[in-house]
Amino acid sequence: MPAAYDQLLAHHREVFLLGSTSALLGWDQETYMPAGAGDVRADQLALLARLQHERVTDPRVAEWLAACEGDAQVMADPDRIANVRGLRRDHDRATRLPAALVAEIAATESRAQQEWAQARARSSFARFRPWLERMVDLQQQKADCLRRDGQSRWDALADLYEPGMNAADLEVLFAPLRQRLVSLRERLSGGDRPDDSFLRVEIDEARQEAFVRAVVTAMGFDLQRGRIDRSAHPFCTGTGGDVRLTTRFHKDNVLDALGSTMHEGGHGLYEQGLSEQHLGSPLGEAVSLGIHESQSRLWENHVGRSAAFWQWCWPVAQQHLGVACAGHDAASVHRAANLVQPSLIRVEADEATYDLHVMVRFVLERALIAGEMPVAELPTQWNALYGEYLGLQVPDDRRGCLQDVHWSCGLFGYFPTYTLGNLYAAQFAAAADRALGGLPDLLRRGDFATLREWLRREVHAHGRRYDPGELCRRVTGAPLSSDAFLTHLDTKLSEVYAL
Amino acid sequence: MPAAYDQLLAHHREVFLLGSTSALLGWDQETYMPAGAGDVRADQLALLARLQHERVTDPRVAEWLAACEGDAQVMADPDRIANVRGLRRDHDRATRLPAALVAEIAATESRAQQEWAQARARSSFARFRPWLERMVDLQQQKADCLRRDGQSRWDALADLYEPGMNAADLEVLFAPLRQRLVSLRERLSGGDRPDDSFLRVEIDEARQEAFVRAVVTAMGFDLQRGRIDRSAHPFCTGTGGDVRLTTRFHKDNVLDALGSTMHEGGHGLYEQGLSEQHLGSPLGEAVSLGIHESQSRLWENHVGRSAAFWQWCWPVAQQHLGVACAGHDAASVHRAANLVQPSLIRVEADEATYDLHVMVRFVLERALIAGEMPVAELPTQWNALYGEYLGLQVPDDRRGCLQDVHWSCGLFGYFPTYTLGNLYAAQFAAAADRALGGLPDLLRRGDFATLREWLRREVHAHGRRYDPGELCRRVTGAPLSSDAFLTHLDTKLSEVYAL
Numbered sequence: 001m002p003a004a005y006d007q008l009l010a011h012h013r014e015v016f017l018l019g020s021t022s023a024l025l026g027w028d029q030e031t032y033m034p035a036g037a038g039d040v041r042a043d044q045l046a047l048l049a050r051l052q053h054e055r056v057t058d059p060r061v062a063e064w065l066a067a068c069e070g071d072a073q074v075m076a077d078p079d080r081i082a083n084v085r086g087l088r089r090d091h092d093r094a095t096r097l098p099a100a101l102v103a104e105i106a107a108t109e110s111r112a113q114q115e116w117a118q119a120r121a122r123s124s125f126a127r128f129r130p131w132l133e134r135m136v137d138l139q140q141q142k143a144d145c146l147r148r149d150g151q152s153r154w155d156a157l158a159d160l161y162e163p164g165m166n167a168a169d170l171e172v173l174f175a176p177l178r179q180r181l182v183s184l185r186e187r188l189s190g191g192d193r194p195d196d197s198f199l200r201v202e203i204d205e206a207r208q209e210a211f212v213r214a215v216v217t218a219m220g221f222d223l224q225r226g227r228i229d230r231s232a233h234p235f236c237t238g239t240g241g242d243v244r245l246t247t248r249f250h251k252d253n254v255l256d257a258l259g260s261t262m263h264e265g266g267h268g269l270y271e272q273g274l275s276e277q278h279l280g281s282p283l284g285e286a287v288s289l290g291i292h293e294s295q296s297r298l299w300e301n302h303v304g305r306s307a308a309f310w311q312w313c314w315p316v317a318q319q320h321l322g323v324a325c326a327g328h329d330a331a332s333v334h335r336a337a338n339l340v341q342p343s344l345i346r347v348e349a350d351e352a353t354y355d356l357h358v359m360v361r362f363v364l365e366r367a368l369i370a371g372e373m374p375v376a377e378l379p380t381q382w383n384a385l386y387g388e389y390l391g392l393q394v395p396d397d398r399r400g401c402l403q404d405v406h407w408s409c410g411l412f413g414y415f416p417t418y419t420l421g422n423l424y425a426a427q428f429a430a431a432a433d434r435a436l437g438g439l440p441d442l443l444r445r446g447d448f449a450t451l452r453e454w455l456r457r458e459v460h461a462h463g464r465r466y467d468p469g470e471l472c473r474r475v476t477g478a479p480l481s482s483d484a485f486l487t488h489l490d491t492k493l494s495e496v497y498a499l
Numbered sequence: 500m501p502a503a504y505d506q507l508l509a510h511h512r513e514v515f516l517l518g519s520t521s522a523l524l525g526w527d528q529e530t531y532m533p534a535g536a537g538d539v540r541a542d543q544l545a546l547l548a549r550l551q552h553e554r555v556t557d558p559r560v561a562e563w564l565a566a567c568e569g570d571a572q573v574m575a576d577p578d579r580i581a582n583v584r585g586l587r588r589d590h591d592r593a594t595r596l597p598a599a600l601v602a603e604i605a606a607t608e609s610r611a612q613q614e615w616a617q618a619r620a621r622s623s624f625a626r627f628r629p630w631l632e633r634m635v636d637l638q639q640q641k642a643d644c645l646r647r648d649g650q651s652r653w654d655a656l657a658d659l660y661e662p663g664m665n666a667a668d669l670e671v672l673f674a675p676l677r678q679r680l681v682s683l684r685e686r687l688s689g690g691d692r693p694d695d696s697f698l699r700v701e702i703d704e705a706r707q708e709a710f711v712r713a714v715v716t717a718m719g720f721d722l723q724r725g726r727i728d729r730s731a732h733p734f735c736t737g738t739g740g741d742v743r744l745t746t747r748f749h750k751d752n753v754l755d756a757l758g759s760t761m762h763e764g765g766h767g768l769y770e771q772g773l774s775e776q777h778l779g780s781p782l783g784e785a786v787s788l789g790i791h792e793s794q795s796r797l798w799e800n801h802v803g804r805s806a807a808f809w810q811w812c813w814p815v816a817q818q819h820l821g822v823a824c825a826g827h828d829a830a831s832v833h834r835a836a837n838l839v840q841p842s843l844i845r846v847e848a849d850e851a852t853y854d855l856h857v858m859v860r861f862v863l864e865r866a867l868i869a870g871e872m873p874v875a876e877l878p879t880q881w882n883a884l885y886g887e888y889l890g891l892q893v894p895d896d897r898r899g900c901l902q903d904v905h906w907s908c909g910l911f912g913y914f915p916t917y918t919l920g921n922l923y924a925a926q927f928a929a930a931a932d933r934a935l936g937g938l939p940d941l942l943r944r945g946d947f948a949t950l951r952e953w954l955r956r957e958v959h960a961h962g963r964r965y966d967p968g969e970l971c972r973r974v975t976g977a978p979l980s981s982d983a984f985l986t987h988l989d990t991k992l993s994e995v996y997a998l
Contacts, residue, residue, distance in 0.1 A: 013542075014546060017539070017542055017543050017546045018546070020539060020543065021520060021524065021543050021547070024523070024524065024527060025520065025523065028523060028527070032531075032726060032728075033741065034722065034723055034724055034725055034726055034740065034741055035723050035724075036721070036723050036724035036725075036739075036740030036741065037724070037739075037740045037741030038740075039740070040516070040519060040739065040740060040741060040778075041741075043512075043516055044516050044519065044520050047513060047516045047517070048520070051550070222535070223533065224533055224534050224535050225533055225534075225535035225536070226533055226535075227531060227533055229531075240535075240536075240539065241533065241534075241535030241536045241537075241538070241539060242532065242533060242535065242536030242539060242540075279539075
């Protein structure tokens with residue numbers, strides 16, 4: 001009879017296999033699946049989700065966990081402690097949710113997401129409103145099952161995506177950051193707007209693709225253990241030896257393709273950098289969405305929007321993009337890549353205004369989940385906050401509160417992980433700069449391996465060994481703050497905007 | 500509490516969902532999967548196979564089946580009778596196999612297949628021999644679990660692939676066919692060898708791909724409910740709204756790409772032609788491998804190698820292949836497509852000698868499974884039969900008894916379904932010709948819809964309603980024989996070879 005620890009890990013490996021199978025089905029759905037396969041695909045995914053949930057909540061898991069926690073030999077081994085702690089967390093969380101509620105949420109999400117797509121296409125909040133009301137109600141029920149010891153509903157949901165995250169701590173981080181970003185936005189509007197003509201040059205998609213593949217390969221994304229395909233919305237899925245990125249191309253905006261491919265490439269390097277030995281156990285899993293996003297943002301913004309990177313990249317761009325590069329140079333393209341232009345749509349936002357979009361959602365979803373704001377008021381409040389934070393008038397709900405899929409999928413407490421990712425990215429990049437004797441020198445000569453291996457050692461290889469906050473302190477010597485991010489923006493944008 | 504029939508069908512839908520998920524994983528493995536994903540993929544597939552087996556053998560299935568079989572209302576409905584009969588068959592068969600044997604066979608197959616690939620690459624039968632001995636032993640054990648009422652081991656295995664098939668009936672079909680095919684081969688060697696220079700024209704792969712896609716689309720393969728990709732070995736997988744074909748291209752043999760794509764397209768039309776209403780139940784499943792192969796062979800050979808088809812196809816070929824067509828015409832290419840050339844490799848064989856390859860294997864695998872021939876004698880016996888049936892000397896085991904993957908995967912009793920497919924195809928094509936007032940007229944004007952819809956109505960739409968033999972009698976008015984096949988070959992090849 002194998003020891004409880006071995007049984008626990010073998011059992012969890014099935015959860016991993018089912019989860020990675022779902023990930024492949026999801027990837028296929030967005031890349032190659034024929035339209036006619038949609039109904040069966042939804043049923044396949046629902047079945048796999050149920051099989052995973054059954055395994056995570058299996059009563060034997062509680063027995064194995066208790067046996068491990070009472071076994072001095074197991075609890076003397078740091079690896080085993082970390083795995084037992086991770087599986088304890090997963091099990092306790094999953095068992096708090098009644099299967100009927102899980103099923104109802106899944107069924108409602110599927111319908112609500114379709115209704116949201118219809119509502120967005122018609123810019124009709126009225127159409128989406130009953131579905132959003134239903135989703136908020138279900139998420140409140142879910143939060144009531146999950147929350148412990150006076151925890152708020154929103155905090156209980158947010159903890160699903162970022163272990164240890166809560167609204168009070170976020171408010172401390174976000175309030176001053178919001179002020180600084182609003183004032184930066186106002187300040188930049190008085191600077192010299194960079195020449196962004198490179199963003200309007202038409203370039204053949206095949207050339208764009210060869211170019212972004214060259215860059216992502218140079219970053220070290222391993223095509224023996226991953227793929228790059230196309231989809232309507234770029235994403236990264238999979239883990240270990242099977243990591244799949246997607247990208248997309250616009251005829252007249254190669255920097256969009258480059259930025260989003262480097263972004264997904266950063267996610268991909270994290271997944272490829274997880275411990276192979278621990279694949280299929282918590283030590284081989286990503287720790288949080290915020291840390292995941294830090295890896296994508298670090299490569300997208302701290303590498304891909306830096307002057308040093310463009311000194312390396314410009315000849316690569318010229319080689320692949322040819323005549324489109326005429327009349328531009330590394331410095332002008334670097335400036336174009338750093339254009340700040342407040343806009344209505346989060347996913348199109350620049351580095352300096354992106355987090356203001358997140359903060360609008362952070363305010364509103366807390367009010368919704370706390371029951372302090374009726375769903376009916378969402379458009380009015382949304383539009384007011386866009387005026388206050390971004391200085392913009394929202395012309396319609398399609399470009400307003402209907403723009404994101406998240407809430408229709410039941411993702412409340414998720415948006416702030418995007419901003420956490422930006423802050424972690426800046427703090428990690430600053431730590432790497434110190435540890436490696438200057439990032440710009442490395443980037444200028446195209447040495448991405450030194451940074452990548454540092455990230456692998458310092459961040460990726462730990463999997464879920466440390467909580468995000470603890471990981472940040474270990475890697476950077478300090479708790480998370482917005483200092484590094486603001487310093488990074490101020491320094492770079494003052495130069496780009498000649499302030 | 501839903502009725503037993505509804506519970507049974509809902510339960511079987513999970514088997515279908517797990518099976519179709521496995522099919523997608525298998526497709527991905529052969530098309531887009533990165534090399535590094537192989538180990539996890541094997542574990543995912545093994546888990547899904549176990550989950551399917553657990554469901555098929557679930558003791559509740561026996562209870563539901565018994566309840567249905569004793570329910571006069573269920574047994575008054577032809578659809579329900581067919582579904583209950585199919586699920587009874589699946590359940591009884593699966594429960595006869597001990598889980599430990601199933602697992603041991605799966606594990607051995609995986610190793611044996613890798614060893615076979617190594618052995619074939621080195622042309623070393625000695626290397627593969629212990630693995631083949633192990634596989635034969637395991638398949639004998641499997642057959643002993645499956646067989647009933649004095650059934651032979653080989654018959655018990657063959658019934659897995661072709662319900663009702665047995666060696667005695669096959670021998671009655673095959674013995675005279677073998678004589679006729681051997682004599683046809685000898686006769687053709689005295690005829691005028693057709694000009695096959697079109698088979699050596701180099702054509703760009705992109706042009707070949709556009710051409711074969713145009714043909715398969717004209718056949719009616721629905722790309723809203725399927726895909727065409729590339730793989731090392733062409734195959735078709737999936738069902739209903741998600742049917743995936745693959746094809747491959749050789750620079751200098753566009754007819755190979757056309758033939759294999761039409762072949763897989765025929766499989767694909769069968770899967771797309773199954774009843775949508777019954778998807779996920781036996782009435783929505785293919786009935787046997789022989790009937791499946793009849794659909795691929797009908798399109799590949801009775802359509803794609805006919806003179807009438809080439810009258811339609813030649814302008815299509817000219818449009819896509821351009822200058823490569825210069826100096827050829829519909830008639831000359833039709834003759835080139837019907838070249839008979841005995842060869843060592845089954846998968847490269849022409850229409851007139853293919854079945855002789857199958858018959859070699861039919862003789863040898865019966866002797867192996869019956870324990871009448873030691874594995875060590877396989878190469879000698881193989882080579883002797885290739886001399887007798889095909890008039891060829893086998894130079895090495897790589898081009899001899901190591902050429903096929905099947906036995907390393909435990910597929911004994913499978914090969915004859917290829918020849919059954921050829922015979923069913925000819926008998927169905929002759930019936931269609933009678934029913935539709937002449938196939939050549941339809942093909943000459945590119946009317947593939949009439950034939951396709953006839954096949955859908957007569958064959959596809961029935962799913963597993965009738966056993967293959969019964970289906971053949973219903974569709975063609977006669978039991979299966981080799982008459983139609985031999986008439987087809989004699990008529991066409993006498994003309995091509997000007998005999």
